[in-house]
Amino acid sequence: MKVVEVAVGVVIRGHQTFVCLRSNDKHQGGKWEFPGGKVEAGESPEQALFRELQEEIAIEITHTDPLITIAHDYGDKQVKLIVFIVDGFKGEPVGNEGQPGKWLSIDTLDASAFPAANVAIIEALQGYIANK
Structure with missing residues (x-):
């Protein structure tokens, strides 16, 4: 199955x-x-992030940091989330x-209001904020 x-x-x-x-x-x-989208062929995850956030939520990113990378299998679909x-x-x-x-x-x-793959993002985010 394609990831x-x-x-x-x-x-x-x-x-x-x-x-x-x-x-x-x-x-x-x-x-x-959390907003985002597929990484297209020939694009880095960062490039995809900049493009997707401009398209989806109309912002221009000026600063970003890597947070977590998650592999998740939904059964009908496998995703690799590269989170910033x-x-x-x-x-x-x-x-x-x-x-x-x-x-x-x-x-x-x-x-519970988010897709299952997002649980780890929420946990990482809460840890990130707690350490700020």
């Missing part, structure tokens, strides 16, 4: 993170997610492709 490489941006401001709602017709639809903290950006994040988006407190993120 889909996905660049994920955990956009943070203070103790909040910006998340988007997956449309119901997508894999894991109806769940909240995005703590510097220009613009105000918005659901640029019609998807709902909102700021949530990092302390109160509910892992």
Whole structure:
């Protein structure tokens, strides 16, 4: 089975993170997610992150740090999530492709509202913030 490489941006401001709602017709639809998307052929994960966040939530990244890389098998799909903290950006994040988006407190993120692969991201994010 092909593994889909996905660049994920955990956009943070203070103790909040910006998340988007997956449309119901997508894999894991109806769940909240951190913005990002597939790494295209010939693209680095960082390049994919910059492109995807500009397309999806209309921001231009000015600073990012690697957070965690996760391999997850959903049974019908395998993903490799390359996750970055995005703590510097220009613009105000918005659901640029019609998807709902909102700021949530990092302390109160509910892992059950996210796809299973995101649980480790939430844990890593909470550890990252605690160590700041």
